[in-house]
Amino acid sequence: MRRGLLLHFVLGTLFGIVLTKTQVISWFRIQEMFRFQSFHMYGVLGSAVLVAGVTRRLVRHSVSVLCGDLDDGTLGPPPGERTRFWAGGTLFGLGWALTGACPGPLFALVGGGVGVMWVAITAALAGTWAYGYLRPRLPH
Amino acid sequence: MTLPEIIRAPWPWYVGGPLIGLMVPALLWLGNHRFGMSPALRHLCAATVPGNLTFFQYDWKRSGLWNLTLTAGTVLGGFIATRSFAWTDIAISPATQASLATLGVHDFTGLVPREIFSWASLFTLRGIISVVVGGFLVGFGTAWAGGCTSGHGVTGMASLQPASFIAVLGFFAGGLLGTFLVLPLIS
Numbered sequence: 001m002r003r004g005l006l007l008h009f010v011l012g013t014l015f016g017i018v019l020t021k022t023q024v025i026s027w028f029r030i031q032e033m034f035r036f037q038s039f040h041m042y043g044v045l046g047s048a049v050l051v052a053g054v055t056r057r058l059v060r061h062s063v064s065v066l067c068g069d070l071d072d073g074t075l076g077p078p079p080g081e082r083t084r085f086w087a088g089g090t091l092f093g094l095g096w097a098l099t100g101a102c103p104g105p106l107f108a109l110v111g112g113g114v115g116v117m118w119v120a121i122t123a124a125l126a127g128t129w130a131y132g133y134l135r136p137r138l139p140h
Numbered sequence: 141m142t143l144p145e146i147i148r149a150p151w152p153w154y155v156g157g158p159l160i161g162l163m164v165p166a167l168l169w170l171g172n173h174r175f176g177m178s179p180a181l182r183h184l185c186a187a188t189v190p191g192n193l194t195f196f197q198y199d200w201k202r203s204g205l206w207n208l209t210l211t212a213g214t215v216l217g218g219f220i221a222t223r224s225f226a227w228t229d230i231a232i233s234p235a236t237q238a239s240l241a242t243l244g245v246h247d248f249t250g251l252v253p254r255e256i257f258s259w260a261s262l263f264t265l266r267g268i269i270s271v272v273v274g275g276f277l278v279g280f281g282t283a284w285a286g287g288c289t290s291g292h293g294v295t296g297m298a299s300l301q302p303a304s305f306i307a308v309l310g311f312f313a314g315g316l317l318g319t320f321l322v323l324p325l326i327s
Contacts, residue, residue, distance in 0.1 A: 004171055008170060008209040008210045009209045011163070011166055011170065011213065012213020012217065013214070013220065015163060016215065016217015016218045017218075018151075019160070019214070019218070020218050021150060022152075022159075024156065025218065026251050027253060028230075028232045028236065031240060032232065032236045037233040038232075038233040039153070043154060044157040045293060045294070047154060049293070049294055050161065052163070052298035053161075055162060056299065081303070082303075082306070084286060085286070085303045085304075085306040085307040087284060088282070088284025088285030089281065089292070089309065090281070090310040090311075091277050091280055092278060092282045092288060092310070092314060093281070093311035093312060093313060094274075094315070095273075095278035095281055095314070096274075096289070096314065096318070097274075097315040097318025097322070098270045098273065098274030100252060102282075102289040103177040103289075104177035104214055104289070104290055106275070107211050108214050109251060111214070111217065111218030111220075112218040113219070113222055114257060115259070116257050116271060120271045120272070120274065120278075122275070123272045123273075123278075124181055124275045124276065125181055125185055125279060127181075127275065127276040127281070128181040129185045129191075130280055131283035132182075133193055
């Protein structure tokens with residue numbers, strides 16, 4: 001357990017280094033992407049998807065790779081959901097363009113010394129909490 | 141290039157992208173976990189203010205301790221990498237620089253534009269919308285969609301999930317809306 005957590009911490013550290021060195025945490029790079037003015041972010045995402053798609057087959061695993069909620073499957077999404085993906089995705093994309101950071105980069109940015117991003121993380125927590133509150137009334 | 145120069149240099153997409161992709165098999169191998177960063181937000185809510193909401197009623201330590209540990213590592217990684225990094229070496233596309241200049245962004249030397257993301261400009265209209273509203277939408281949207289750039293964009297698309305392709309189309313719809321509609325309005 002402890003050793004497993006330590007390895008996850010090390011992996012997270014490497015992830016933060018890669019996100020930063022590849023400038024995925026740069027607001028400017030995100031702007032280039034949404035303005036279709038540079039290949040950089042498309043190259044990052046495309047090659048990440050390609051490598052993940054090939055290498056995940058090399059590892060024996062039993063976890064469902066369906067994008068849902070928690071990976072132990074306890075609160076996974078019921079089949080047939082559609083609305084949540086485009087509606088939630090669009091709201092997320094709007095936030096991504098404004099902050100220039102998705103959740104991973106938000107955390108790398110505070111480590112990188114952009115202290116004001118703690119406010120963005122707090123706001124993101126408030127957003128996740130608000131979703132939890134409104135969940136019974138939202139279409140999925 | 142000398143070794144210090146190589147360490148300080150920014151990495152091109154074909155180095156960083158594949159390394160990000162390797163997060164998927166690494167996490168499967170380490171603990172049979174699905175790569176995704178946004179669950180950290182949910183776990184943090186569940187750990188601190190779950191309220192009476194069913195969305196936060198689960199054993200966050202059992203489901204999420206690995207994810208929160210990974211996230212803590214990401215903070216350290218950002219710290220380490222920015223200390224060994226010459227940010228001025230990053231060449232932002234001239235077209236983007238020209239577009240952003242019309243929005244009042246002139247300093248392209250940092251991780252983020254200092255004109256927007258600083259304590260001093262947090263309480264301007266642009267600061268509040270970029271940091272607070274933007275952050276809120278990131279948290280709300282990712283919880284509703286059930287994943288972010290890593291969960292849907294990398295893990296989901298790599299396993300050819302139709303839901304993830306829909307979500308990523310949504311990411312871009314929202315991103316274009318933010319870039320071409322909201323940013324000019326608040327600048």
